[in-house]
């Protein structure tokens with residue numbers, strides 16, 4: 001597999017850029033009465049350069065998957081804009097949308113659910129190629145073999161005819177990664193790719209993603225709720241809270257000098273010797289995650305923030321403020 | 336191993352599945368044999384009836400059934416002039432007197448059902464004249480009258496009223512009875528032996544010819560018996576097999592596949608598409624299938640293909656849609672479908688390649704058990720008089736039997752044979768279907 005030459009995007013322009021991106025889900029009663037909306041993605045600004053690996057970290061329900069799906073074009077954004085290679089995603093239709101789908105690979109959380117149970121590995125990997133008209137069959141088989149080798153499932157003949165339930169979780173996820181790579185994308189969106197795998201194979205899979213990302217100079221958006229897995233595998237971290245990005249920083253800067261109280265709390269939980277606190281389901285800082293249907297006014301973190309300033313934090317929404325080289329935080333403390 | 340092959344392998348452990356498969360295989364083999372041995376146009380032709388059946392008895396039961404019950408009912412015996420010797424006794428002035436003896440060796444103690452003489456004359460202008468006499472094994476000679484013979488002649492000896500009054504009983508009884516005054520025995524018995532029909536023909540032309548064939552009709556015939564039009568039921572029962580299987584299979588495939596695809600489309604597109612499909616289904620569910628079929632059959636045509644079309648069309652928005660919908664609904668959220676969207680699979684591809692195959696294994700048992708219900712539907716229509724106008728089917732045999740009051744007249748075979756085939760079909764598919772249900776529906780497997 002050879003990386004495609006960068007197209008369209010002007011030099012210096014990021015591969016992916018989102019500005020004030022919003023995806024709101026309407027809540028309806030009886031299928032037509034509007035009763036409100038869930039603001040799963042609510043004003044996200046982010047950029048991702050070609051060949052860059054970034055992590056999106058946030059607790060469960062903060063809108064990470066919704067963000068990924070919006071960037072994949074599976075949800076239509078209800079506001080704002082996302083551009084890929086300079087093209088606004090919302091305006092892609094027909095052939096252009098299909099071409100975009102070939103340029104973005106998707107790795108899901110649950111590898112077993114991500115593979116059709118009635119297709120063997122060969123067939124599952126052949127599907128994207130058929131959809132995109134890759135012919136002849138021999139060419140498809142060559143690419144399937146190459147992709148399987150790439151993800152460490154060599155010799156390909158061994159897994160070729162197997163069904164998902166005959167593979168281990170790690171192997172399944174490798175097949176999913178192979179499928180995400182088979183159309184030679186420019187960007188991979190990996191939505192919690194290891195959270196459902198055994199602890200023993202998580203590192204392997206993360207290392208595999210990182211290696212592939214580097215070798216092919218792919219952009220990687222690695223979505224996780226677990227800050228402990230970002231250090232060696234990404235270049236930059238975006239901290240997401242309540243449908244927004246509250247802090248962005250190079251990985252080292254974030255881990256050493258977090259600027260947003262939420263990021264600080266996440267890190268503190270990491271340092272906590274009690275492993276139960278590093279577990280996923282427990283909200284890391286005390287208190288409830290914010291409701292996305294009725295987010296708190298002002299700073300969304302203020303009900304849980306130990307530094308919250310009455311009269312400011314619960315009234316005014318903090319903008320993203322520069323706090324260092326490539327480092328921003330949305331917190332009034334940094335003003 | 337694919338889930339399908341695994342399922343088939345597991346199926347072998349169910350004896351009922353093996354038995355069901357054996358029955359279905361036998362039916363299919365019969366169907367294939369029939370279609371090859373009696374091609375479709377020939378089957379239609381045969382079932383139209385007429386002359387080709389004239390040497391078969393009316394309403395004869397199957398031979399084996401009679402023998403099984405310890406009976407000795409006579410089979411049909413024939414004697415043809417082609418095999419007999421014709422002696423020219425005298426000739427003068429272009430007029431010839433010929434004598435032919437048609438002999439039958441009658442081994443039975445029961446009487447034949449009919450006796451008929453078929454004649455065929457070949458002449459220029461003047462028809463030959465024939466005098467007929469009957470000679471019993473005891474040497475008694477009974478005159479059967481005389482007549483001129485046209486190109487085709489048929490002498491229904493057993494229908495001869497004059498002869499009947501002379502003999503004092505039905506001719507087919509009187510001609511074969513033990514000698515003695517009529518009506519003395521409780522239950523008369525036939526006298527086995529050699530019976531002869533003596534034909535004395537007067538030809539008025541030098542070249543005129545007469546061919547004769549004596550048919551002494553039995554009371555039993557062949558493997559499956561005959562109907563009121565002398566037609567061999569084997570034709571209808573054999574041809575009923577491919578018709579029944581084709582109708583059942585096509586109707587089941589037609590309704591299942593269309594219903595499944597429509598249900599999947601409704602689930603996938605959601606919104607008004609789904610709502611429309613739901614409403615159509617609800618309307619269709621209260622439409623009664625059988626009365627509509629009767630109406631179409633009565634007002635338009637009873638062609639089996641038209642009926643098939645109506646069954647499939649009315650079956651599309653059937654109650655099955657609700658069931659499939661419930662099974663398909665969770666797939667909307669399935670990760671592999673989201674992945675398929677993400678790599679650009681089109682909506683039709685998602686419906687046909689990702690949704691439908693997922694529930695096919697669950698559907699297979701329902702599908703298999705659906706086949707015989709359509710076979711029964713076709714039979715029911717035929718019994719109601721809405722059978723295909725030309726094709727012989729099991730249902731039409733039942734219809735004829737009912738119309739001729741077969742059971743009242745004791746022709747049980749006429750009803751039992753098609754009924755047994757229908758039941759066998761139902762049994763075969765049901766046994767396979769139940770076993771498939773256990774293999775492919777995990778909820779039942781542990782039971």
Ligand SMILES: Nc1ncnc2c1ncn2[C@@H]1O[C@H](COP(=O)(O)OP(=O)(O)OP(=O)(O)O)[C@@H](O)[C@H]1O
Pocket residue numbers: 025026038040058059060061062063064065066067225292
């Ligand atoms: N299609 C949808 N319709 C309505 N609400 C949705 C939909 N998808 C997600 N949501 C809601 O949006 C919110 C964010 O969900 P999302 O899955 O993006 O969170 P997440 O950060 O990925 O969480 P997790 O860590 O549990 O995966 C949740 O409250 C969820 O219920």
Ligand code: SF4
Pocket residue numbers: 260261262299300301302303305306307308309313318330331332333
């Ligand atoms: S803005 Fe105020 S409430 Fe929000 S994180 Fe900063 S200090 Fe806390």
Ligand SMILES: [Mg+2]
Pocket residue numbers: 064065066191192
């Ligand atoms: Mg998620």
